[in-house]
Amino acid sequence: MTKAVIVRQLGGPEVLSYEDWPLASPGPGEVALRQTAIGLNFVDTYQRSGLYPVQLPFVAGNEGAGIITALGEGVTGLKVGDRVAYQGHVGAYATERIASADRMVPVPDGIDDRIAAAIMLKGLTAYYLLFKTWALAKGETILWHAAAGGTGLIATQWARALGATVIGTAGSDEKVALAKAHGCHHVINYNSEDFAVRVRELTGGRGVDVVYDGVGKTTFEKSLDCLRPRGLMVSFGNASGVVSIPDITLLSRKGSLYVTRPTGTHYLGKREDLLEGAGKLFEAVLDGAIKVEIGRTFPLSEAADAHRALEGRETTGSVVLIP
Structure with a gap:
């Protein structure tokens, strides 16, 4: 037993x-x-x-x-x-x-x-997201939601080490400080700021190359507004609820965007x-x-x-x- x-x-x-x-x-x-x-x-x-x-x-x-x-x-x-x-x-x-x-x-x-x-689990999730789902390159800019969480703290440090500019979000001043101490160049408190507006400000209006979102329903659509044209939305979790896209033309209107929902089963199965x-x-x-x-x-x-x-x-x- x-x-x-x-x-x-x-x-x-x-x-x-x-x-x-x-x-x-x-x-x-x-x-x-x-x-x-x-x-x-x-x-x-x-x-x-x-x-x-x-x-x-x-x-x-x-x-x-x-x-x-x-x-x-x-x-x-x-x-x-x-x-x-x-x-x-x-x-x-x-x-x-x-x-x-x-x-x-x-x-x-x-x-x-x-x-x-x-x-x-969290580190290997960060691995396939940063190396396989999108092969993150030096000079690119990403947005990582829940940057003070277990996966976020690992991934944002790793992304910075790869030469990316890292923007994170967090829900309290304490979590903002923690994320800043673990890799993020900029951290947005989503309870006091509009993160989509702030991302546009930080990127000079361009938007980020990739959004990594493990939060889900509450952050998904606004995250699309953070992407540059033909950018990638990586939805990898459902902490706030499951995401749905009732009208796929939303992606074309917001910049011919790409969306993926990866899992470790398909990246780490072998x-x-x-x-x-x-x-x-x-x-x-x-x-x-x-x-x-x-x-x-x-x-x-x-x-x-x-x-x-x-x-x-x-x-x-x-x-x-x-x-």
Whole structure:
């Protein structure tokens, strides 16, 4: 048995139940992990609520780090005692778990388990958005919403290191200051300023090359007004609700714009792509281009409180659950 946070019915944070959960032996192509740290992400709340369907009941969570305790048949390239981390693999909110070996990424010396758990999903999201969805080039200008969040703090530092001009948004003076300290050249408090007007001012009327938006419904249409002609709108999250475009001619009227809705499944599904991205991420952390901000930690048993804090916009940086 393992201790785990279970979702037996869909709903709010109150449906998260900390209880005993059966633990099998690893099958072919699997490993057993003793988990040491678990990352908290908005996708966890989407699965809990039913926005992203997962068959009930399930162990919540999609990101973690730990130590391999057993290998299933046919596993190569890993051994008992290895420190590994993973992302995009539901079942993370547990003290021990079984996981697919091909999703495990060895963690290099110099990166501790809490940092590894805090950056795998958010950092690899930043990786594919900045390197694959749009290959960000020196001299380009981007707008990143929720720049003081876990993904935002990683991505804005990385974008600046790549030579981009980085404009961020945040919802309080405290978050504005945090985003400025982590890569943004300019930060707009969207509760006191019209971010579209301010972006036009900052870019001399041109607009930005790319908008990265994990907020969703409340920021989407105004974000289109921030783009230069033929710019790219990257909608990668739904924190405020799901985006819809009832009239696609809106994109032509606002500048022959492009829109994409990427997911890690399609960018990191192959092991070679996962390892390439993780390698670049770990390198950026080790050389100081990315400084990881762990805003809060919660015991795993208090996962419901962690969800409330995340959805209430009470967190900055990454949040980590400790088994």
